[in-house]
Amino acid sequence: MTSWTLECSACDPVRTRDAPPDGFPGVCEVCGSPYLVRYASLPSPEAKSLLRCQRWTMWRYDGWLPLAQGEHPVTLGEGGTPLLKVERIAARHGFDNLWVKDEGTNPTGSFKARGLAMAVTRAVLAGAKQFVVPTAGNAGVALAAYATRAGAEARVYAPAATPKTILEQIRAFGGDLMLLDGHIGDCGIAARLHAANTGAVDVSTLREPYRIEGKKTLGLEIAEQLGWKLPDAIIYPTGGGTGLIGMWKAFQELRQGGWLRGALPKMFTVQSTGCAPVVQAFESGAERATPWPDPETVAAGLRVPGPLGDRLMLRALRESGGGAVAVSDEALVEAAHHLQVVEGIDASPEGGAALAGAVSLLRRDILRPEQRIVLFNTGAGWLYRV
Numbered sequence: 006m007t008s009w010t011l012e013c014s015a016c017d018p019v020r021t022r023d024a025p026p027d028g029f030p031g032v033c034e035v036c037g038s039p040y041l042v043r044y045a046s047l048p049s050p051e052a053k054s055l056l057r058c059q060r061w062t063m064w065r066y067d068g069w070l071p072l073a074q075g076e077h078p079v080t081l082g083e084g085g086t087p088l089l090k091v092e093r094i095a096a097r098h099g100f101d102n103l104w105v106k107d108e109g110t111n112p113t114g115s116f117k118a119r120g121l122a123m124a125v126t127r128a129v130l131a132g133a134k135q136f137v138v139p140t141a142g143n144a145g146v147a148l149a150a151y152a153t154r155a156g157a158e159a160r161v162y163a164p165a166a167t168p169k170t171i172l173e174q175i176r177a178f179g180g181d182l183m184l185l186d187g188h189i190g191d192c193g194i195a196a197r198l199h200a201a202n203t204g205a206v207d208v209s210t211l212r213e214p215y216r217i218e219g220k221k222t223l224g225l226e227i228a229e230q231l232g233w234k235l236p237d238a239i240i241y242p243t244g245g246g247t248g249l250i251g252m253w254k255a256f257q258e259l260r261q262g263g264w265l266r267g268a269l270p271k272m273f274t275v276q277s278t279g280c281a282p283v284v285q286a287f288e289s290g291a292e293r294a295t296p297w298p299d300p301e302t303v304a305a306g307l308r309v310p311g312p313l314g315d316r317l318m319l320r321a322l323r324e325s326g327g328g329a330v331a332v333s334d335e336a337l338v339e340a341a342h343h344l345q346v347v348e349g350i351d352a353s354p355e356g357g358a359a360l361a362g363a364v365s366l367l368r369r370d371i372l373r374p375e376q377r378i379v380l381f382n383t384g385a386g387w388l389y390r391v
Contacts, residue, residue, distance in 0.1 A: 020035060104379045142167050
């Protein structure tokens with residue numbers, strides 16, 4: 006049986022609380038920072054042999070997730086996405102060993118399925134019937150689908166500029182969609198007000214501790230797919246940052262549990278030059294990001310001007326020896342197109358950003374051609390096409 010506590014990610018000395026048997030935790034009541042799940046124990050390396058009996062979804066790692074004995078997840082079959090070697094793209098740009106983790110094959114078309122499946126599961130087990138989320142797009146689609154799967158209701162606040170196909174998907178899955186002028190930060194204010202007025206569970210990025218546990222399975226899958234030897238570098242397009250933070254948490258837990266061989270990967274975040282608060286903070290040596298004024302990028306998932314997880318992202322980048330890079334919209338759109346027409350991967354603009362960022366890092370000699378490098382395509386390109 007898995008047991009866990011919640012640990013504030015910022016309080017010093019460390020402040021913890023028991024995972025509640027009912028209700029649903031938000032951020033730390035003292036400092037307002039995100040809680041992280043900490044486990045009483047981790048699966049032993051001998052448990053690797055049990056994985057061959059598990060279905061190829063993210064729930065094969067149930068021993069690493071906040072599920073107690075007898076609990077069943079709210080699932081649409083998320084996870085188990087392909088890790089694809091891209092030899093033609095690699096040769097074109099001078100890489101020897103380049104891979105793409107294609108999250109566009111998830112239910113609802115993006116990596117958001119992982120986090121929302123986990124968050125909805127835990128909230129429903131605690132009795133939740135209503136949810137709310139602000140979204141740049143894909144999180145709203147995922148919440149609408151998983152809330153419907155659980156027999157619950159979902160209110161979604163999205164910028165009016167969100168791609169039309171994504172908005173149609175939110176409505177198609179039964180989401181109560183509210184469009185606002187402005188960016189995701191404005192939608193976050195509206196979502197928190199709705200939660201306060203109605204009691205709906207707010208599953209905004211890092212305003213509850215369980216979405217990150219679902220995203221953690223990105224790292225667990227990469228480790229298993231590469232034979233428990235991690236890549237040299239991971240290039241990740243970053244808006245709210247739960248995937249980056251979750252993977253770094255997964256790698257540390259795997260090392261703590263004795264499951265890994267070799268060094269941990271260097272983590273690199275990629276943002277658009279039109280909205281790059283984490284890149285700016287990394288380059289200036291800051292511990293927190295300054296909110297980006299007037300964010301503008303065609304990559305809707307990167308249009309997050311003031312991420313709550315900025316400090317945790319910056320910590321992961323620096324602890325891993327990685328870094329941060331911003332690329333233009335023109336570069337990321339071109340890179341997404343190349344992934345589509347050269348390798349047959351239906352990349353989102355954010356996936357294009359990952360490739361464009363890797364190319365930039367290689368040209369600056371921050372990455373080396375012989376390194377094994379994994380890029381993330383976080384969503385399907387079809388969601389962005391009218």
